[in-house]
Amino acid sequence: MIRRLGVLIACMATASVGAASAQDELPADGVHLSFFGFEAGGHLTDLDDQVRELGGSGLRCTRSRADRRLLDCRGTAPDPAAGRQIEIWISAIDSLGGVVTISGNVSAAQLDDWRRLIEQDYGKVGARVQGPQWMMQWVRRRQMIRLTWRVENNQKVASVSLVDGPVLDGWGRSSAR
Numbered sequence: 686m687i688r689r690l691g692v693l694i695a696c697m698a699t700a701s702v703g704a705a706s707a708q709d710e711l712p713a714d715g716v717h718l719s720f721f722g723f724e725a726g727g728h729l730t731d732l733d734d735q736v737r738e739l740g741g742s743g744l745r746c747t748r749s750r751a752d753r754r755l756l757d758c759r760g761t762a763p764d765p766a767a768g769r770q771i772e773i774w775i776s777a778i779d780s781l782g783g784v785v786t787i788s789g790n791v792s793a794a795q796l797d798d799w800r801r802l803i804e805q806d807y808g809k810v811g812a813r814v815q816g817p818q819w820m821m822q823w824v825r826r827r828q829m830i831r832l833t834w835r836v837e838n839n840q841k842v843a844s845v846s847l848v849d850g851p852v853l854d855g856w857g858r859s860s861a862r
Contacts, residue, residue, distance in 0.1 A: 720847060721771075725828045726851065729782065732773075741760050744773070745758065758777055767794075767798065771789040787845045796843050829846075
């Protein structure tokens with residue numbers, strides 16, 4: 686499991702082939718990329734608080750046996766606007782959210798809302814097709830937010846991933862020792 690997690694994190698942090706990307710700097714105040722109040726690189730207790738604030742019952746975490754610094758945390762909560770259930774998955778390294786993913790089956794209007802919310806904060810970019818899915822990506826100061834969606838069994842499935850490069854880099858440097 687830990688090997689798959691490491692491969693997934695590496696792929697999410699580096700994959701950008703065919704993705705639309707905006708490479709601006711973060712504002713001077715250093716605000717982290719966020720979606721529905723979840724921040725890339727956020728502390729696990731803050732991320733858990735956000736799940737609860739959205740009406741979820743909190744995160745359930747499993748510690749890796751191979752690397753005790755890694756936690757795989759999962760939870761569910763209602764989408765703040767649409768009310769539909771969304772899944773939250775967090776790969777935490779030393780209690781910091783290296784990768785935060787919010788996903789679920791979405792209506793066309795819900796997907797438009799997600800896209801509008803992100804574009805409102807980070808600017809417009811074009812969508813690119815990559816295999817069977819569409820993708821939009823924004824990068825700010827070593828953090829990334831990516832919106833992907835596809836049709837599966839006549840249902841739209843969408844996810845927003847927040848990736849914090851410094852958290853992943855710190856794990857990579859300390860793992861190499």
